[in-house]
Amino acid sequence: AQTVTQSQPEMSVQEAETVTLSCTYDTSESDYYLFWYKQPPSRQMILVIRQEAYKQQNATENRFSVNFQKAAKSFSLKISDSQLGDAAMYFCAYRSLPGGSQGNLIFGKGTKLSVKP
Amino acid sequence: DSGVTQTPKHLITATGQRVTLRCSPRSGDLSVYWYQQSLDQGLQFLIHYYNGEERAKGNILERFSAQQFPDLHSELNLSSLELGDSALYFCASSVSGTPGNTIYFGEGSWLTVV
Numbered sequence: 001a002q003t004v005t006q007s008q009p010e011m012s013v014q015e016a017e018t019v020t021l022s023c024t025y026d027t028s029e030s031d032y033y034l035f036w037y038k039q040p041p042s043r044q045m046i047l048v049i050r051q052e053a054y055k056q057q058n059a060t061e062n063r064f065s066v067n068f069q070k071a072a073k074s075f076s077l078k079i080s081d082s083q084l085g086d087a088a089m090y091f092c093a094y095r096s097l098p099g100g101s102q103g104n105l106i107f108g109k110g111t112k113l114s115v116k117p
Numbered sequence: 118d119s120g121v122t123q124t125p126k127h128l129i130t131a132t133g134q135r136v137t138l139r140c141s142p143r144s145g146d147l148s149v150y151w152y153q154q155s156l157d158q159g160l161q162f163l164i165h166y167y168n169g170e171e172r173a174k175g176n177i178l179e180r181f182s183a184q185q186f187p188d189l190h191s192e193l194n195l196s197s198l199e200l201g202d203s204a205l206y207f208c209a210s211s212v213s214g215t216p217g218n219t220i221y222f223g224e225g226s227w228l229t230v231v
Contacts, residue, residue, distance in 0.1 A: 033217065043205060044119070045222035052217070091160065104150060104173055105220060107160040 002027045004094050006108035013082045014116050020067075021077045021111045023092030033095040034068065034075045035105070040088040048090070051075065079113075087115045120144065121223035123208050129229045135196040138226045140208030142189055148172075148211045149191040150220065151183055155204035166191055167213070198230045 003026045013019035025034070036048040051059045051068050058066050063083075067076045079086055092108040120143035130136055142149050151163040153176075162175035166185035177183075180198075185191045195202060205225045211218040 037222075042224070044224050045207060045209075046119075047219055047221075050219070104162045104165055104175065105152075105160075106162070109159050 002029070002032075002094050002096070002106050004092050004106055004108035006090075006092055006111050008111045009109070010112045010114070012114045012116060013079070013086075015082055015084060017082055018078060018080045019082055019113065021079075021090050021092075021113065023075045023077070023108055025073050025075065025092070025094050027073070027094065027096075029096055031097045033097075034066075035093040035095065036064070036066070036075075036077045037091045037093060037107075038086075038088045039091065039110070040085075045091075049077065082115050084115050084117060087113060089113075119221040119223060121208055121210050121221050123206075123223035123226050125226055126224065127227045127229075129231060130198060132198055132200060132230055134198050134230075135194065136198065136228065138193040138195070138206055138208070138228070140191045140193070140210075140223060142191070142208075142210030143221055146210035146212055146221075147189065148213055148218075149185050149189070150209040150211075151177075151191070151193050152207040152209065152222075153204050154207060154225070155201075158204075160207075163193070195228070200230050203228055203230045 032053045034051045038046045049061045063080045089110045091110045093105045122141040147168045149166045154160045163177040165173040183193045207225045209220045209222045211220045
């Protein structure tokens with residue numbers, strides 16, 4: 001079964017600085033999707049960015065980018081120019097392709113990000 | 118606003134009782150997923166329905182059941198409630214079950230069992 005590990009329970013960053021959140025996963029599948037979701041204090045789960053494993057290019061969404069290392073099974077999230085509104089829990093998630101062992105999101109335990117003004 | 122609507126937002130009930138959580142997916146979405154978020158277990162997948170049919174089951178207890186109706190809304194039924202069932206229950210939806218489709222989450226239903 002696939003597993004997702006986020007080794008940093010909490011992180012802190014100064015406003016306007018850059019922070020990187022780590023995520024590793026374990027799978028025997030060759031094709032899959034990876035996601036980062038943000039959960040602010042309101043508890044809403046918001047998709048931040050996604051990456052298809054068959055794509056070499058790292059995904060980017062405005063200030064958010066990923067460093068996807070398929071061989072190392074690593075999927076880190078970089079937040080540039082951090083803003084107070086970025087403070088939240090961040091969850092890394094894995095999803096198999098159709099026909100894979102599980103077609104639904106598997107989440108890590110999350111990293112709580114604090115942003116200092 | 119994700120477009121996924123969940124009711125009720127908050128619910129307090131006693132042990133042994135039964136509750137029903139309701140979800141309306143985004144317009145046009147055929148897939149509905151239920152997830153449970155608790156402090157000790159984290160975010161766990163419970164069940165997935167696609168166009169009225171069950172597609173996948175995760176860590177869903179036998180005391181829990183779900184269904185998706187012809188109008189595509191879904192209900193999660195929790196019975197014989199225990200203190201440990203206290204959690205945030207998310208409904209999510211996507212256009213289809215294809216992994217490439219974005220899964221949109223509702224705001225969740227807070228269940229407190231006392």
